[in-house]
Amino acid sequence: MLMRVRNWLDERFGWDELTAPLRHKTVPMHKLSYWYFLGGITLFLFVIQVCTGILLLLYYRATANEAFESVQYIMTRVQFGWLVRSIHSWAANLMVFTAIAHMFSVLFLRAYRKPRELTWVSGMILLFLVMGFGFSGYLLPWNTLAFFATKVGTEIAGQVPLIGKHLVIFLRGGEEVTGATLTRFFGFHVAVLPGITTLLLLLHLAMVQKFGISVPPGVEEQWKANPAQARAMKFFPNFALRELMxxxxxxxxxxxxxxxxxxxxxxxxxxxxxxxxxxxxEWYFLFMFQTLKLIPAKIGPIDGEILGILVFSLAGAIWLLLPFFGGLGRGRAHRWILGLGFFAVAYMVTMTVYGYVAK
Amino acid sequence: MDTWRNKRLARGAWPFLAALLIAGLARAEQPNSCVECHSALDPPQQVTQEQFAQDIHTQKGLTCASCHGGDPTKSDLDAMSKSAGFRGKPARKDIPALCGKCHSDAAYMRQYNPSLRTDQFAQYQTSVHGKLLAKGDTKVAVCIDCHGVHGLRPASDTRSKVHPTNVAQTCSRCHADPAHMKGYSIPTDQYAGYSASVHHEALAVRGDLSAPTCTTCHGNHGAAPPGVGTVQNVCATCHVFQAQLFEKSPHKAAFQAASLPGCVTCHSNHRIAHPTDALLGTGAQSVCTNCHTSGDAGYEVADQFQQQIAHFETAVSNSDEILNRAESDGMEVSQPRLEQDQARDALTKARVTVHSFNMVRLQADILAGLKITDKTYQDGKAALSERDYRRKGLGISVFFIVVVLIGLRLYIRRIERGQSA
Incomplete structure (x- = not known):
């Protein structure tokens, strides 16, 4: 039966030709291969988010008067509403975590090297979009914590030099966090961000398919020296089944x-x-929040908070374009990038823990 | 055209601004020989520059001469000459009238604060302090004893001696001093009692400025102890419902007949402790047993009152406990929690209804509250069974996931064996 369907599709759409890249795609096998699963898990969580998000949309109402009550209704009255909403919230957090872990795994395995620079850039933009999902979705239940966290978060955005005030009004839909902000965040969360993310995700996956899966430089050198050691598994079904697990x-x-x-x-x-x-x-913004709290009000003639935001913006821009600094010098630049990566992980973990412990 | 006119206006404004500046400088340089000398003297003649500057009267433009006469613009003894109208230090007996000269003049006071009362002196004359002063007792409090002198701040200033948080201490300076109060035959433990009271806790610890202090019950300028018959009216200014219920209760007539002073009979006066349910009933802390003895009807009713309230309180805490458990397990119970607030309100209402000393009314309130706690308890139980249902569902799901994982692993092994073969 399955073969008949396959043949039917092949006759009309050239199924075999279409799926040839998947059949020929291989995944390198070495001691660090487990890190390759992170991207797929992030993708799976994104799909979960889309499915549970659509289910929540059936009952959620994006107005200041009804948002909280509608989520309360979902949690208490709708059949399995509690499950859908809890999975949506937990999967959101897990997705941010796996996306960050995926980014660092790519960094430490040096998978951003030529020719995958743009794969890294698209992945970084996807990570920023995921954080945007988190920020916009956090407000939607319209509870006290979300309301004030959004107020503080958008206030921080207001410190950006020159465009800060306009940015706040754009984000809030006015001077203050109101029902207009909720409607706006809802729009970002369910229309703008998913649209951009889907397009960029397709581009990201297409580039992964085009360039294949990167082998870490150390392993690559070993394999070059001794080609008999080089091992790979078929993407389909071997790796895909493991990914399914x-x-x-x-x-x-x-x-x-x-x-x-x-x-x-x-x-x-x-x-x-x-x-x-x-x-x-939320925990993934905490390291930045805690840093801004610790910066003195004035550093020389510059406002401390503005300086902090500038430093984070600059660090974000450098991170986005990191693969292009790798070309400056062979091993040395990569060592710098690795050093920066370790520093970033240590800094983010320390400040996040400190943020939770500090009053 | 507009610009030309603006320029002309600006040119015209210059002489006016210059005149204002000169007037301001002249005012700023106005000498005050009183403060210059008195700031160098020792207490009690001393008046520091700081005290003078912070005094509300100085800030409103009054000078030393406004109360003491004389001319502060002259130096040394010329400032204090009779010809300059110098009156010197007013005698204590004359102080209320001196202050009242301005503070009783509504037309004069309006320019400073139109909403300020101007009956302080009239009230003072009706007070125990005012009456004794009129009889020649200069030990009693006059304006400056409570409000201070030189460096006097408005009552709204937290540093003022008559700010609500400081009033009790200000009164205690005389009323808690046995030596000062000797001869007046009134106790001196009011401040100690008040300091241990629920009212003091509300005011000083919780910062609730609406909580009563000495002047709230006794009056301030017209301070006098409330009579036995009027105590209830004084308490009723805040505790309205309790007073209304008491008014119609059988205790009203009984207390009157026994010359008992209403509220304070059970709650005390200055040392009013936080009321607990133990005040009811027939236990060791009961106040009912002060009058009722075993065997009389009131004794039985007191016991029932206490049991009913205790039963209701247990029902409220049982519901709280089960909802807490459900909530800590992640269940959404905000609706029954909201209803628990209504149950707590009903408990408060029942405690107020006690003042009617009417069992039927109390039972009606308690039954209404128990209806709520029954529902919230059932909601809590339902939340806990929903939690168990979810956990069972999780167990079954995990079992199937593990089965699928094992199946996948075996399948992968099988196809990889086939591939290597």
Whole structure:
């Protein structure tokens, strides 16, 4: 039966020709091959987000008066609404984590090298978009924590020199965080960001397909010296089935998190209430938030917060274009990049932990 | 055209601005020989520059001469000459009238603060302080004893001696001093009692400025102890419902007949502790047993009151406990939590209804509250069974996921064996 369907498709669309690249694609096999699963897991979580997001859209209402109540309704009255919403929230966090881990794995395995510079750039932009999803989605339940975290987050954006004020008004839809901000964030979250992300994701996957999977330079040198050591597995079905196992594990983890620790709802946002003490952003923004908190108000003639934002913007731009610095000098530039990578991981972990511990 | 006119206007404004500047400088350089000399003297003649500058009267443009006469613009003894109208230090007996000269003049005071009362002196004359002063007792409090002198701040200033948070201490300076109060035959433990009271805790610890201090019950300028018959009215200014219920209760007539002073009979006066349910019933802390003894009807009712309230309180905490458990396990119980607030309100209402000393009314309130706690308890139980249902679902899902994983692993092994073969 399956063969008949395949033949039917082949006659009309040239199925064999279309799927030839997948059949011929191979994945290098070495002691670091496990890192190759991270990109696929991130993709799986993105698909989960799209599916659960569509289900949430059936009941969610993006107005300041109804948003909180609609999420409460989803959590308490809708059949398996609690499961869908908890998986959406947990998968969002796991996706940010796996996307960051994927980025660092590419960095440490030096997979950004020629000819994959643009694959890195598209991946970095995807990571920024994922964080944008997190920031815009956090406000949608319209609870107290989300409201004030958005207020603080957009205030920080307001410190950007020259365009800060316009940026805040663009993000908030006015001077303050109001129902207009919620509608706007909802628009970003369910239309603008998914559209851009899908296009960029297709481009990213096309480039991965085009350039194949990178082999770390150390392994590559060993294989060059001794070609008999070089090993690879077929992408389909060998690697794809293993990836499927990873997806199943991710699904199990998501189910366990949703059942044992359903995502909380908090209390409805009250724009006139004072901000709760110790308000903090989501964990993936915490290292930046904590850094901005620690910077003195004035550093020389420059406002400390503005300087912090400039440094983070510059670091983001450098990170985005990192593969292009690799061409400056052979081993030396790559060592610098590796050093920077280790420093970035240490800094992000330390500041995040400090952010959680600090009052 | 507009620009030309603006320039002309600007040119015309210069002489006016210059005149203002000169007037300002002249005012700033106005000498005050009183403060110059008195700041160098020792207390009690001393008036520091700082005290003078911070005094509300100075800030409003009054000078030393406004109260003491004389001419501060002259130097040395010329400033204090009779010809300059110098009156010197006012006698204590004359102070209320001196202050009242301005503070009782509504037309005069309007220019500084139109909403300020101008009946302080009239009230003072009706107070115990004012009456004793009129009889020649100069030990009693006059304006400056409470408000201070030289460096006097408005009552809204937290540093003022008459700011609500400082009033009790200000009164205690005389009323807690046995030596000072000797001869007045009133106790001196009011401040100690008040300091241990729920009212003091609300005011000083929680910073609730609406909480009562001495002047709230006794009056400030017209300070006098409330009479036995009027205590209830004083408490009723804040505790309205309790007073209304008490008014219609059987205790009202009984207390009157026994000359008992309403609220304070059970709650005390200055040392008013946080009321607990233990004040009811027939236990060791009960106040009911002060009058009721075993065997009388009131004794039985007191016991039932306490049991009913305790039963309701247990129901509220049982619901809280089960909802806490559900919430800590991640269940969404915000709706029953909201209803628990209503149950807590019902408990507060029942505690207020106690002041009617009417069992039927109390039971009606408690039943209404129990209806809420029954529902919230059931909601908590439902949340816990939903939690168990989810965990069972998770267990089954994990089992199938593990089965699929094992199946996949075996399948991969099989096809890879085939490939290598």
């Amino acid at each position: 990873a997806w199943y594990i991710a699904l199990g983890v998501l189910g366990a998190l949703a059942a044992l620790s359903p995502w909380g709802l908090g209390t409805k946002a009250d724009p006139f209430a004072p901000a709760p003490a110790g308000i903090k952003p």
